[in-house]
Amino acid sequence: MGILRKTKVSEKVLEVLEHQRHPVSVNWLLKTLATHKLTPNKTTLYRLMEKLLVLKKLSSFSINGVTYYEMHENHHHHHHHFYCKKCEQAFCLDTCIINKHFSNLSLFLPNKNFSLESHDFNLFGICDSCNINTRESV
Numbered sequence: 001m002g003i004l005r006k007t008k009v010s011e012k013v014l015e016v017l018e019h020q021r022h023p024v025s026v027n028w029l030l031k032t033l034a035t036h037k038l039t040p041n042k043t044t045l046y047r048l049m050e051k052l053l054v055l056k057k058l059s060s061f062s063i064n065g066v067t068y069y070e071m072h073e074n075h076h077h078h079h080h081h082f083y084c085k086k087c088e089q090a091f092c093l094d095t096c097i098i099n100k101h102f103s104n105l106s107l108f109l110p111n112k113n114f115s116l117e118s119h120d121f122n123l124f125g126i127c128d129s130c131n132i133n134t135r136e137s138v
Contacts, residue, residue: 004055009033009040010048017058023068023081023090063090063122080120084127091127
């Protein structure tokens, strides 16, 4: 699982992800690849994403049952995301509000026998583009 086969699809996926500023889903990737006349099977694309995760080229997170992927090198630091409930796109937040404002998260645990390994924090709402489009259509 450690070697990535060089195919037209894998090369295009890497190229698209390297230029993407926001995390993307497999469905978004399938639509984007189709514009380049590439139509991989969804399962094949999931396998490729899994391989890229193992190779630490990507990081991933899930919101509402959808997994989003982003190039690991584009986001070196720990961060969270804003999820637009209208267009279902995820956007990176610059900092971790939790680490910035809470120095000891263990204080929030039910008791001292719990041990904290990580945390997850996402914001949900309507993105700027969807807000503008909503105002223009009224």
